[in-house]
Amino acid sequence: MAETLHNLVLGFSIALSPPILLYAFVGCVVGTLVGVLPGVGPLAGISLLLPATFGLDATRAIVMLAGIYYGAMYGGSTTSILMRIPGEAASVMTCIDGYAMARKGRAGAALAIAAVGSYVAGTASVVGLMLLAPPLALFALRFGPPEYFALLVLGLLVLAYMSSGSMLRALAMATLGLLLGMIGIDQMTGYFRYSYGVVELGDGIGVVPVAVGLFGLAEILATAGLPTPPQVLRPALRELLPTRQEWRDSAWPIARGTVLGFLIGIVPGSAHIISSFVSYGVERRLSKRPEEFGQGAVAGVAGPESANNSATSGAFVPMLALGVPSGPIPAVMLAAMMVHGVSPGPLLIREQPGLFWGFIASMYVGNLVLLILNLPLVGVFVNILRVPYPILYPSILAFCILGVYAVNGSVVDVWIMLLMGALGYLLRKLGFETAPIVLGVVLAPMIEMALRQSLAMSDGQYAIFLTRPISATLLGVGLVLITLGLKPLVTRSLDWRARLALAEKGDEQR
Amino acid sequence: MNRSRAFWLVVIAGLAAVAPVLAQEPYPSRPITIVAPFPPGGVADLTARPVAAAMEKVLKNPVGVVNKTGAAGAVGMQFVATSKPDGYTLLLALSSISIIPEADKLFGRPPAFTVDQFAPIALISADPTILVVPANKPWKTAADFIEDAKNRPGQISYSSSGVYGTLHMAMELLSHAASIKLRHVPYAGAGPALTAILGGHVDALASGPAVVLPHIKAGKLRALAGWGDKRVAALPDVPTFKELGYPDAEFYIWAGVFAPRGTPEPVLAKLRETLRVAVGEGDFKGAMDKLETPIVFKQGAEFAAFFEADARRLAEGVRKVGRIESK
Numbered sequence: 001m002a003e004t005l006h007n008l009v010l011g012f013s014i015a016l017s018p019p020i021l022l023y024a025f026v027g028c029v030v031g032t033l034v035g036v037l038p039g040v041g042p043l044a045g046i047s048l049l050l051p052a053t054f055g056l057d058a059t060r061a062i063v064m065l066a067g068i069y070y071g072a073m074y075g076g077s078t079t080s081i082l083m084r085i086p087g088e089a090a091s092v093m094t095c096i097d098g099y100a101m102a103r104k105g106r107a108g109a110a111l112a113i114a115a116v117g118s119y120v121a122g123t124a125s126v127v128g129l130m131l132l133a134p135p136l137a138l139f140a141l142r143f144g145p146p147e148y149f150a151l152l153v154l155g156l157l158v159l160a161y162m163s164s165g166s167m168l169r170a171l172a173m174a175t176l177g178l179l180l181g182m183i184g185i186d187q188m189t190g191y192f193r194y195s196y197g198v199v200e201l202g203d204g205i206g207v208v209p210v211a212v213g214l215f216g217l218a219e220i221l222a223t224a225g226l227p228t229p230p231q232v233l234r235p236a237l238r239e240l241l242p243t244r245q246e247w248r249d250s251a252w253p254i255a256r257g258t259v260l261g262f263l264i265g266i267v268p269g270s271a272h273i274i275s276s277f278v279s280y281g282v283e284r285r286l287s288k289r290p291e292e293f294g295q296g297a298v299a300g301v302a303g304p305e306s307a308n309n310s311a312t313s314g315a316f317v318p319m320l321a322l323g324v325p326s327g328p329i330p331a332v333m334l335a336a337m338m339v340h341g342v343s344p345g346p347l348l349i350r351e352q353p354g355l356f357w358g359f360i361a362s363m364y365v366g367n368l369v370l371l372i373l374n375l376p377l378v379g380v381f382v383n384i385l386r387v388p389y390p391i392l393y394p395s396i397l398a399f400c401i402l403g404v405y406a407v408n409g410s411v412v413d414v415w416i417m418l419l420m421g422a423l424g425y426l427l428r429k430l431g432f433e434t435a436p437i438v439l440g441v442v443l444a445p446m447i448e449m450a451l452r453q454s455l456a457m458s459d460g461q462y463a464i465f466l467t468r469p470i471s472a473t474l475l476g477v478g479l480v481l482i483t484l485g486l487k488p489l490v491t492r493s494l495d496w497r498a499r500l501a502l503a504e505k506g507d508e509q510r
Numbered sequence: 511m512n513r514s515r516a517f518w519l520v521v522i523a524g525l526a527a528v529a530p531v532l533a534q535e536p537y538p539s540r541p542i543t544i545v546a547p548f549p550p551g552g553v554a555d556l557t558a559r560p561v562a563a564a565m566e567k568v569l570k571n572p573v574g575v576v577n578k579t580g581a582a583g584a585v586g587m588q589f590v591a592t593s594k595p596d597g598y599t600l601l602l603a604l605s606s607i608s609i610i611p612e613a614d615k616l617f618g619r620p621p622a623f624t625v626d627q628f629a630p631i632a633l634i635s636a637d638p639t640i641l642v643v644p645a646n647k648p649w650k651t652a653a654d655f656i657e658d659a660k661n662r663p664g665q666i667s668y669s670s671s672g673v674y675g676t677l678h679m680a681m682e683l684l685s686h687a688a689s690i691k692l693r694h695v696p697y698a699g700a701g702p703a704l705t706a707i708l709g710g711h712v713d714a715l716a717s718g719p720a721v722v723l724p725h726i727k728a729g730k731l732r733a734l735a736g737w738g739d740k741r742v743a744a745l746p747d748v749p750t751f752k753e754l755g756y757p758d759a760e761f762y763i764w765a766g767v768f769a770p771r772g773t774p775e776p777v778l779a780k781l782r783e784t785l786r787v788a789v790g791e792g793d794f795k796g797a798m799d800k801l802e803t804p805i806v807f808k809q810g811a812e813f814a815a816f817f818e819a820d821a822r823r824l825a826e827g828v829r830k831v832g833r834i835e836s837k
Contacts, residue, residue: 047550051559051575144711145695185581188696189834190613190673199588199622202581268705323724324708325701334701335551338720341800345724408579449698456695457667457711 004130011357015365020063023056024362027064028369031071032377034088038079038216038396039208039403039417041088042072042312046332048406058340059355063362065333066316070122070363073309074370077114078381081107081301083396085216089207089273090308092438093280095215097293097300108240108382110301113250115374117306121258122367125310128262129317130360134349137321140266145453146464148269150474152447155274155439157481170436173427177440180205184445188452200412207273209404209417210441214434216400217421220393222428229389240379242298250302253283257306264307265314268326272311273442276304294433313363320356322346537597537777541572544600544767547586549579553718553803557634557765558602560797564788575602582672584610584622591623595772597781601628603768605676608821612828613674628768629778630817632785633808635798636764638738639680639716640748642731647713652735652754655714659690667693668714669703673834677703679827680716680737680761684751686830687758707731718763719744720802737761744802760823764806766813782809 014020034045045068053061076087081098094114101110128136143151156174183194184204195201223230242250257279264275283303284293293300318326323344325331334344342352349356384392404417424434458464465471542565546558555577562573578586583606590601601607607625614621641652649655659666670678673696685692695712697703704722707715708730715722719742725731726745733748737759741750751759767785769778788794789807798805808816 047577050550054559141705141709144706144709187698188673191617192619197620199581199585202584268702268709318705322708324705326705331699331701332549332551335556338801339556339797343720343724343802346728346730347724410580410585453695453697456693459664459693 007353007357008130008361010353011359011361012364014059014354014358015063015361020060020358020362021365023060023064024067024366025369027067028071028366028373030064031068031073032075032370032373034068035072035075035091036078036087037403037406038085038087038400039212040406041076041090041208042069043328043332044407045072046329050332050336053336054339056340058337058342058352059358061336061340062333062355062359063366065336066359066363067366069329069333070309070312070366071370073122073305073312074115074118074374076308077118077301077305078111078377079216081110081114082381082384083216084219085396085400086211089211089438089442090276090311091305092211092215092435093276093304094301096280096435097295097297099219100294100296101298101301102385104296105239106246106296107385108378109242109246109298111378111381112240112242112375113246113298113302114305115371115378117250117254117257117302118309118374119367119371120254121261121306121310122313122370123364124258125262125265125313126360126363126367128310129313129320129363133317133321136266137318137324140268140318140326141322141324142470143267143269144468145450145457146468146471147474148267149447149450149454150465150471150478151264151267152274152443152450154474154478154481155278156443156447157478169432173432173434174436174440177437178444179440180210180437181441181444182448187445187449188456198412200410204445205416205441206407206413207438207442208407209413210420211438212400212404213417213420214424214427214437216396217417218424218428218434220397221421221425223389223393225425240382246298249298253279253299253303254306256282256286257303258310261307261310262314265311266317266326268318268324270327270442270446272308272315272327274439275307275311277439277442279303279307319344320348320359323348537780538569538571540598541574542569542598542600544573544575544602545586545590546575546577546602547579547583547589548577548604550577553763553765554583554602554604556801557798557803560794561602561634561767561785561788563797564791564794565784567791567793568784568787581622582606582610582675588622590768590770591627593770595629595770595774597769597773597777599770600631600781601768602634602765603628604765605679605763605820605824607768608817608824609674609676609679609828612825616828616833625821627771629771629773630813631767631769631778631781631809633764633766633806633813633816634785634789635803636762636806636816637718637720637803638736638742638750638760638762639677640719640722640736640742640745641684641714641716641734642707642722642726643714643734644707644710645729645732646710647732649734650732652749652751655734656688656690659688659692663691664693666714667695667712668716669706669712670694670696670716671700671703672696672698674828674831676761676763677716678831679824681714682827682831683761683823684716684737684756684759686827687751687756716761723802743804758823762820764820766817785809 034040046065072088076091077094079085079087080091080094081102084095084099086092086095098110183201185202186193192202260279261275265272280300283299284290287299315327315330318324319330325334337344401414404413427434454464544558544562546554548554558575562575566573578589587607590599593599611621611624643649668681697706703715706712722731723744726733733745736742736748736750738750789805
C-alpha cells in the first residue's frame with residue numbers, strides 16, 4: 001500500500017506537469033467532441049488522431065489517446081439525450097430514457113446525471129485499475145471463446161428485459177438484428193454472406209450506421225411527419241439541475257453500473273459495448289417501478305452511462321498489466337506505444353513506472369477535467385433545443401451523414417444509415433421498439449465467432465461449455481434468470497410487463 | 511451577356527491549351543497519396559507513415575497516407591488497382607495482396623482485384639514469422655513439437671489472425687512441409703490471436719517477432735523456430751525451419767510499395783530511386799528500429815522475383831487449404 005502511494009505520488013508529479021496536463025486536457029476536449037458528433041466514436045477518433053501523436057513522447061501520446069477514449073464516453077450521452085442520436089455505440093441505451101427525459105423538460109437533469117455518473121464511474125474504476133490490475137488481468141485472460149460465449153448468452157437474455165410491452169415484438173426485433181449481424185465474411189471459412197458483390201459489405205453492417213439510422217434519422221422523420229411541430233423546449237435555468245429525488249434514484253444505479261462496467265470491460269474483446277445494455281437490463285430488473293423505463297426513468301440514464309465509462313478503465317487492465325491488446329481501442333494504443341519504442345508486455349509496469357503511474361494519475365485528473373468541462377456545458381447544450389426545428393433537424397441530418405461517412409470513409413455506410421432510418425421510421429409507426437435490433441447487430445458476430453471458435457477448440461464437443469468453470473457458472477446464472485422469468489407463467493400472476501401490455505391495449509381501445 | 515460568354519470561351523480555350531503542358535510537368539508536381547489498406551496502428555499503417563515522411567523529404571513534395579480499410583484490405587487494394595496510373599496514388603501492401611485474389615478464385619467469385627493490376631516498386635521490410643508456444647507446454651524444440659503433432663494429428667491447436675490470413679498461411683505452409691495436421695482456431699486479427707495464446711486457449715501461434723518478444727523475455731512464451739531465410743537477430747538461438755530440414759516452410763510478413771499497372775516507366779524509375787534514398791534516411795531507420803522491424807530493401811527485378819516467389823507459395827498454400835467446409 002505504501003508503495004502504491006509512493007508510486008501514485010510519482011504518477012501525479014508526472015500527470016500534473018504542465019505538458020502532460022495540456023495533452024490530457026486536449027485529449028479530453030477532442031474526446032468530448034468525438035463523442036458529441038453522431039457516428040464518430042472513440043475508435044474512429046483515436047485512429048484519426050494517432051498519426052498526430054507520432055511526434056510526441058510515449059507518455060504524452062498515451063495520456064492524450066486515453067483522454068479521447070474516456071472523453072468520448074462523456075460526450076456520447078449528449079446527443080443521445082437531446083436528440084435521440086447515439087454519439088457512439090455504447091450510448092444507445094441512453095437514447096431511450098435520456099431522450100424521454102428531455103421530452104419532459106428534464107434534459108438538463110439527464111445531462112447532469114450522466115456527467116456525474118461518468119465521473120464517479122471513471123474515478124472509482126481507476127482506483128480498481130490501480131490496485132487490482134495485475135491479478136484482474138490474469139483472470140481476464142482466462143476468458144477464452146467458451147467463456148466469452150457464455151457471457152454473450154447472458155447478454156442475449158438481457159434482450160428480453162430491454163423492451164417495454166410485448167415480449168414477442170421485442171424478440172422479433174432482436175431476431176432481425178441478429179440476422180442483419182450475419183451479413184459479411186464468415187470469419188471461420190472465408191465465405192461472403194449476403195454481400196451481393198459489394199466488397200464493403202464483407203465487413204458486415206456496422207453498429208454505428210444502424211444505431212444512428214434507427215434512432216436519429218427515424219426520430220427526425222417521425223417529427224417531420226407530425227401534423228403540428230412539437231413545441232420548442234425552453235428549459236428554465238433552475239430546471240437544469242436534477243431534483244433531490246432524481247439524485248436518490250440514480251445513486252445505486254451509478255454504483256452498480258460502475259462495478260458492472262469495470263468487470264465487463266476487463267474481458268478481452270468488444271464486450272464494453274454490451275456493458276451499457278447489461279446495466280440497463282439490471283436496473284430495470286431491480287427497479288421497483290420497471291414500467292417507468294422507456295418513459296424517462298433516471299436510472300436508465302445513470303446506470304448505462306456509468307457502466308460505459310468504467311468499462312473503458314476496465315479495458316486498460318489487460319493492456320497495461322500484460323501488454324495484451326484486449327480490444328480494438330487498446331490495440332491502437334499499444335501500436336502507439338510501439339511507435340514510441342515502448343514494448344508493451346508483462347514487464348511494462350516495472351520497466352516503465354513513469355508511463356504507467358503517470359497514465360493512472362492522468363486519468364484521475366482527466367475525469368475531473370471532464371466533469372468541470374461537462375457540467376457548465378449542460379447549460380450550453382440544452383440551448384440547442386431552443387433552435388427551431390426547420391433549422392435544427394436538417395443540420396442534424398447533415399452531421400449524421402458526415403459522422404457516419406467519417407468513420408470508414410465509406411459511402412456504403414451512409415446508404416446503410418439512410419436505409420435504417422427509413423426502416424426505423426416504419427417500425428416506429430407500427431409500434432416496434434428498435435433498441436433490440438441494435439443489440440442484435442452488436443451481438444450476432446461476436447456470439448457466432450465465440451461459439452464456432454469454442455467448437456473448433458473442442459473439435460465439435462459441446463461439453464466444452466460445461467467443463468470450463470467460468471463458462472459453466474455464467475451459463476448457470478443464465479439458467480436461473482430464465483427460471484425466474486418463467487415463474488409468473490407458473491404462478492399465473494401478472495408481472496409488470498403483462499400489466500403494461502394490458503394498459504397499452506386499453507389505450508388503443510380508447 | 512455576349513461578353514461573358516466570350517470570356518468563358520477564352521477561359522476554356524486557355525485551359526485546353528495549358529492542359530498538355532501541365533501533363534508534361536515534371537513528376538511529382540502535386541501531393542502523392544499512399545493508401546494503407548488497413549486501419550491506423552497496423553503493420554501497413556506503421557510502415558506507410560515513416561515511408562511517406564522519408565519520401566516527402568527526398569522528393570520535397572507532400573506525400574500523405576490515407577487509410578482505406580475494409581474486407582481484410584480488399585477495399586483499399588481495389589481502390590488503388592482501379593485508380594489513375596499517374597504515380598500520385600500508391601499502395602502500401604502486405605503479403606495479403608497475393609492471398610485475396612487466390613481466395614476469390616477458390617470461392618469462384620469475381621475477384622476484387624488481381625495481382626497483375628499492380629506494378630511492384632520496392633520492398634520495404636520483410637519479417638519472418640516465428641513459432642511460439644506457451645512456456646508451460648512440454649515442447650522445448652521444434653522437433654518435439656512436430657513429433658508430438660505427428661503422434662496426435664489434429665489435437666494441437668493454434669490461433670491465427672483469420673482464415674486465409676497471413677498467420678494462418680504461415681502455419682499451413684509448415685503443416686504441409688512437415689506433413690502434420692494441426693487444429694486451426696481463427697481469430698479476428700493478430701491481436702486477439704496473441705491474447706488467445708497468452709490465455710492458454712490455444713497451443714501455438716505463428717507471429718511476427720516484434721509483438722511476441724516482450725512475452726518471450728517475460729517467460730510467458732517460448733520460441734521454437736522461425737520461417738525466415740536467416741535467424742531473427744533478436745533471437746539468435748532460435749533456428750529456422752530451413753536449418754531443420756523444412757525448406758518449404760518459408761514465410762515473411764512483408765511490406766512493399768506498389769503503383770497501379772500502366773504507370774509510366776520514368777515515374778516508376780523516379781519512385782524506385784526515391785524509395786532507395788528514403789530507406790537510408792536516419793529518421794526512417796529510427797522509426798523502423800522502434801518497431802523492431804528489419805528494413806529489407808529490394809527493387810526492380812529483385813523485388814519482382816521475391817514477390818512472384820512469395821505469391822506462388824501463398825497461392826499454393828491457399829489451394830492446399832482449399833475451401834473450408836463448415837463443421
